[in-house]
Amino acid sequence: LPDSALVSTNSTADSTPSFNKHKRLAWVTAANVAFYGGSLVALNAAWYKDYPRSSFHTFDDSREWLQVDKVGHAWTAYTTGKYLSAMWEWAGLSRKKAVWAGGLSGAAYLTVIEFLDAYSAEWGFSWSDMGANVFGSALFMGQEILWNEQRIQFKFSFHHTSYKDPGLEQRAGSLFGKPWYERMLKDYNAQTYWFSANLKSFFKNSRIPAWLNISAGYGADGMFGGFKNTWKDKNGAIIERYDIQRKRQFYLAPDIDFTKIKTKSKLLRTTFSLLNAFKCPAPALMIDSKGKLKGYALYF
Structure with a gap:
């Protein structure tokens, strides 16, 4: 193209x-x-x-x-x-x-x-x-x-998740796949979706950098089944992991609108346009549905 x-x-x-x-x-x-x-x-x-x-x-x-x-x-x-x-x-x-x-x-x-x-x-x-x-x-x-x-960009980010519990790691492998690209598509514990608002677009006369965005994200964790954490192992035994809490996660983080970075290069403009589908790694605050607050120096 x-x-x-x-x-x-x-x-x-x-x-x-x-x-x-x-x-x-x-x-x-x-x-x-x-x-x-x-x-x-x-x-x-x-x-x-x-x-x-x-x-x-x-x-x-x-x-x-x-x-x-x-x-x-x-x-x-x-x-x-x-x-x-x-x-x-x-x-x-x-x-x-x-x-x-x-x-x-x-x-x-x-x-x-x-x-x-x-x-x-x-x-x-x-x-x-x-x-x-x-x-x-x-x-x-x-x-x-x-x-x-597009003043509010809809973006995606992914972080690979591994589990210390051998049973959970096996379940994740069978449910989400093992290669990173399969996990990126299938592991809903590892996906975060963002509404990324460009501040300059809303405050045209301000001195805010044109590329600076503020983003609100949504993800979840603790999910090893669509509705609940129960499944059958390879021998047909029913595994119930109600000890694992299924939690919603809400994020707040700065972001970059790459399309606002000026360049004369068509290749760079195309690259920036494609990059804008993904959230830029950045510091973030997260609060989950259980009330836990956590900060990240760099969240993917």
Whole structure:
């Protein structure tokens, strides 16, 4: 993907002499179709093929994982919409049309996945997932419509978690996987999601650095099952770990809006745009649902 496709621009793409609207539009359309089709085929092969099909049915998973998975759905919809919008604008659509195309196509893609769940006996169509998807897309589109910019970025961070208890480490390995990239996707104990507000965007006449953000985060800990900490070991014995508290965690930390760092390099602007999906490691304060307050010199 060319660098400029992920760089938000305030000027129209037609200002570039070499711009060819029809070719770019065809390229982006084809790329979207290929991505959607290919990823759904891969997802079906990796996720659904080993489970029996069923008729359309719903499943209430709104209480699973202390809703961290739902926040993840919203982040995915927001982030997908943001980057697809940038691609459509690069292809020649007006900013307004690009926002609608990107935001709605991101939500549509996740809706297709919900329908795959709906016809799998192992899962089901989740209204809470759908609500989270719509919220994520609406957060992106709403800010563009209201402010013509993303004053509040939706970000993600991850810290690898290991457990001294051999039983818990074994459970985590079987549930979340062992490689770091599997843990990053599946371990809800290790994920934190952030609303990162750019201060300068709200106080235009202040001397606050343009790149400085303040962020509020949400995560959870102590989860070794979707609803409760019970499972069966490899011998079929039921393991109950009610001694482990399942806790919500709320964070406050400074952050950086990389897109506010001025540079003439298209490569750096693209890199900064991609980095903005992730929370910058920084000092943080955390309070959990049990009332415990903790400070971090550097929180990932």
